[in-house]
Amino acid sequence: MFTQLTLLATTTAAPAQDAGIAGTVKDIATNFKILPELFIPQVISFLLVAFLLKKFAFGPIQTMLEQRKQRIADGEAKLKQIEKQLAESAQHTAEVIAKANADAKRMIEEAKASASSLTEQKAQEAIATAQNIIAKAEAAAQAERAQIAADLKREFGRLVATTAQQATGGKLTADQQRAINEESLARVQA
Amino acid sequence: MAAGAGHDHLPVHAEELFRVGPIAISNSMLMVWIVAAVIILVAQLATRNIALIPSGLQNFVEWLVESLYNFLEGILGTHLVKKTFWFFGTIFVLILFTNWFGLIPGVGTIGQFDPAGFDGDSHDTFRPFLRGGNADLNMTLAMSISFALLWFYWAISENGLVGFFKHIFAPKGKFSGIMAVMMLVVFGFVGLLELVSIIFRPVALSFRLFGNIFAGETTLETMTAITGKWYTAWLPPLPFYFMELLVGLIQALVFMLLTAVFLKLICEHSDEEGHEHH
Numbered sequence: 001m002f003t004q005l006t007l008l009a010t011t012t013a014a015p016a017q018d019a020g021i022a023g024t025v026k027d028i029a030t031n032f033k034i035l036p037e038l039f040i041p042q043v044i045s046f047l048l049v050a051f052l053l054k055k056f057a058f059g060p061i062q063t064m065l066e067q068r069k070q071r072i073a074d075g076e077a078k079l080k081q082i083e084k085q086l087a088e089s090a091q092h093t094a095e096v097i098a099k100a101n102a103d104a105k106r107m108i109e110e111a112k113a114s115a116s117s118l119t120e121q122k123a124q125e126a127i128a129t130a131q132n133i134i135a136k137a138e139a140a141a142q143a144e145r146a147q148i149a150a151d152l153k154r155e156f157g158r159l160v161a162t163t164a165q166q167a168t169g170g171k172l173t174a175d176q177q178r179a180i181n182e183e184s185l186a187r188v189q190a
Numbered sequence: 191m192a193a194g195a196g197h198d199h200l201p202v203h204a205e206e207l208f209r210v211g212p213i214a215i216s217n218s219m220l221m222v223w224i225v226a227a228v229i230i231l232v233a234q235l236a237t238r239n240i241a242l243i244p245s246g247l248q249n250f251v252e253w254l255v256e257s258l259y260n261f262l263e264g265i266l267g268t269h270l271v272k273k274t275f276w277f278f279g280t281i282f283v284l285i286l287f288t289n290w291f292g293l294i295p296g297v298g299t300i301g302q303f304d305p306a307g308f309d310g311d312s313h314d315t316f317r318p319f320l321r322g323g324n325a326d327l328n329m330t331l332a333m334s335i336s337f338a339l340l341w342f343y344w345a346i347s348e349n350g351l352v353g354f355f356k357h358i359f360a361p362k363g364k365f366s367g368i369m370a371v372m373m374l375v376v377f378g379f380v381g382l383l384e385l386v387s388i389i390f391r392p393v394a395l396s397f398r399l400f401g402n403i404f405a406g407e408t409t410l411e412t413m414t415a416i417t418g419k420w421y422t423a424w425l426p427p428l429p430f431y432f433m434e435l436l437v438g439l440i441q442a443l444v445f446m447l448l449t450a451v452f453l454k455l456i457c458e459h460s461d462e463e464g465h466e467h468h
Contacts, residue, residue, distance in 0.1 A: 032327040033203035037214045042332035045219055049226040049284060050336075054276035057233030057283075061255045062275070064240050071242065 157181040200298065200411050202404065204326035205308070205317050217318055218326035221297065225288045225323060258282060265450045270348075270457055274450075277340060281333065282446040285324060289403060289438030292322025293431060298407060324403040324441070327396060334392035337449050345456040357456060358384050391452060395445060402441050406434045 028034070161177050172180070204218035236251035244252050262278050263271040291297065301318035308314045323329050346354050359381035361373040413427035 031202060034327060034331065035214075037212060038204070038206070038216055038219075038328045039332065041213045041215070042219060042326075042328040043336060045222060046284075046329070046332045046336055049222065050277060050280040052226060052230055053233075053280045053283070056230045058255060058276055058279050060237040060240065061233065061252055062259070064237065064244075065252060065256055065259075068242060 153185055156184060160184040199313075200325075200404075200408050201314065202327075204321050204328060205314075207317075207319065216326065216328070217301070217321040218323050218329055221291065221320045222284070222288060222323040222329060224320070225291050226284065228291075229283060229287060254283075255279065262446075262450060265447070266454050266457075270344075270453065274340075274344060274453065277337070278446050278450055281337070281449060282442050285333075285399065285445055286439060286442035288323035289441060290435065292325065292403065292407065293410075293434055293438070296320070297322060298411070322403055322407050324399050325407050327400045330396035330400040331392065333399075333445075334396040337395070337452075338388075338392045341449075341453055341456070344453060348457045354456070395448060399441055399445055402437055406430070406437050410434065 160180055161172075164172055164177065164180050204216035206214045206216050207220060208215050232247070233251060236247045240248060258279055259271065259275055262275060266274065266278075297320045298318045300320070301316055302308075303316050305315055306312070308317050345357075349357055359378055361370070361377040363373075365373045409430050410427045413430055414423050416426050417423055
């Protein structure tokens with residue numbers, strides 16, 4: 001290896017002194033075999049390889065990566081849209097629930113008010129009915145008492161008349177009987 | 191025939207195997223084609239039944255390409271990487287696998303033996319069928335020159351011809367009066383230095399890669415021959431194989447990074463303007 005490097009150094013350095021830069025370049029080209037028939041095919045070969053790698057290696061992979069990036073971006077956009085819709089839906093649901101709560105509260109208040117009014121009405125009706133019943137009962141009682149009083153008067157009169165007839169031996173006139181009855185009744189009523 | 195029979199030394203240049211008309215096919219060129227074929231085959235196998243949810247080989251290949259793309263995107267920016275990924279991706283993958291394939295036993299050690307010597311050279315008695323692709327200056331120079339041409343094309347298409355020259359020669363910053371004149375002279379001179387640097391970039395790129403890979407192969411060959419016994423020949427080069435695996439990766443990375451940075455430097459201004467416009 002060292003011999004080779006020494007050889008390389010001498011072959012490149014010595015002509016440089018003799019023929020300047022052009023000579024050095026020529027010697028390097030000779031030593032390293034930088035010849036058109038080797039160099040130009042290498043350039044073509046490299047560019048061909050680069051083209052083939054671009055077409056068959058990097059191309060399909062980059063296309064796939066682009067597709068995946070696009071898909072991820074689409075997915076993220078959809079996710080954001082779904083999140084937005086979800087938030088809107090949650091807000092809408094909250095609004096509906098709030099409205100339902102308010103409605104329910106109002107209905108309960110109304111029902112409460114309605115129930116109170118109905119109770120009052122029914123109570124008044126009941127009171128009226130009761131008063132009516134009491135009045136009827138009182139009227140009935142008064143009528144019954146009047147009836148009993150009339151019957152009693154009649155029976156008392158009859159008893160008084162009978163008793164007076166028996167005491168007088170049946171010699172009382174109609175006017176006398178009536179006078180006795182009225183006097184007896186007046187005393188009973190007093 | 192195996193190399194042991196008469197392998198003289200590892201020459202600094204690739205050797206011609208055969209000719210197709212005026213085109214000479216060298217053992218390094220053959221190696222590059224084999225590596226390219228393997229890469230294409232693997233890519234085709236990975237993308238044959240391409241699935242949206244990757245697994246196995248597709249997963250690995252996608253990971254490699256995506257990591258490389260993101261890495262280059264960090265250097266070049268979104269706009270430039272879309273345009274140039276095919277080149278930098280090829281550079282990295284091709285150099286990396288060519289370097290690693292060059293370490294496979296048989297590369298550089300299986301070939302033709304002629305005791306009389308090839309091409310009339312009595313020292314050149316062995317001609318391997320395959321040679322590390324980047325251990326051939328023609329190959330590294332071909333990549334560098336291709337990059338240099340593409341660099342000009344991308345730089346001019348991004349900056350415009352006037353913008354390209356302004357980028358190299360025009361003063362950076364705002365000056366007025368005598369200061370502007372002085373800066374014109376200073377930046378004109380800096381531009382000339384930049385031109386020299388641009389001219390020498392392909393040379394530096396090609397010799398760096400070639401030098402590292404050729405030195406590695408020479409080291410491995412020397413270490414293999416150091417014991418002089420066939421049954422212990424595998425041991426001395428063993429640590430160097432691991433080092434060469436690392437060197438192969440680093441050199442691929444260095445070549446790709448430098449070329450990407452060179453492009454970024456010339457397109458930086460217009461790229462920023464492009465972003466501002468957007």
